[in-house]
Amino acid sequence: MISVDGRSTGMEIKQFHNLEEILLRIMETNELEGRVVTDVFVNNESFSEIYPHQAEDIEIDEIESVEVRSMPVADMALEITREMSKVVQLMDHGARRVAELFRQADDAEALEVYQDLMDVTRDFLNMIGVLRGEALRTADPAFNAVADEVSNLFSEMLEVLENEDWILLADLLEYEFIPAMARFKGVIGELLTGFERTVKE
Structure with missing residues (x-):
């Protein structure tokens, strides 16, 4: 049986040659419209690819059942947004x-911890950008101001890093980076409100 979120798709396993074909066919239907896949179970065991296209190597005679579980995009976005405040805390501790x-x-x-901090910060900023794209269709002057501030600060820190002025870099992190990242709490609050409203609708 092939199911999505506990509902049978009406597809037969023997119609396909391998697991990848089954998963691709499910993606082509409207079963997952506006949803994000969270889990795939094959023969009631959790499946995730260890290498690209591993699903193609799982042949149909090895498969008795495929179940795909998903959640609405808005619910997923809400969960991620709730975690973002913790990331701000981590960046605060890292910078200190x-x-x-x-x-x-x-x-x-x-320098090793600084590199990790910059990687986390870049990922955080990218994720905030993606989430804002989902939640807010309008311009947000507060977000733009903080984003510009952080962008300018990154440029300044890079210059200081190249000059190997470690004490100035420490000052920038403590007195400019930490307060700038704290201002994202307001942006996260707005995102939470937007996603909570969407989930209730």
């Missing part, structure tokens, strides 16, 4: 740690 390490002249460790 880097500043402390630079001030203790532990440059190697500080």
Whole structure:
């Protein structure tokens, strides 16, 4: 049996050659419209690809059942948005740690943590951008102001990094980066309100 969220799709397993064909056919139907796949179960066991197109290698005679579970895009976006405040906290702790390490002249460790902090910050900003695209169709001056501030700060920190002025970098992180990232809490609050409204509708 092939099912999506507990409902039979009416498709027969023997119509296909492998698992990938089944999954692609499900994606082509309107079963998952406005939804995000969260889990795939094959023979009642959780399946996720270890390498690209692994599903193609699972032949039909190995399959008795396929179940796809999903959730609405708005619900997923709401869950992710709720986690974003925790990410702001992590960045706050990370920035303080880097500043402390630079001030203790532990440059190697500080640079390693700094790189991780910048990676997390970039991912955070990208995710905020995607979520805003989903939730808000209008311009948001507050978001644009904070985004511009962080962008300018990144440029300044890069210059300071190239000059190897570790104490100035510590100051920028502590007195400019942390307050700038804290201002995203307002943006996250707006996103939460927008997604909560959408989920209730």
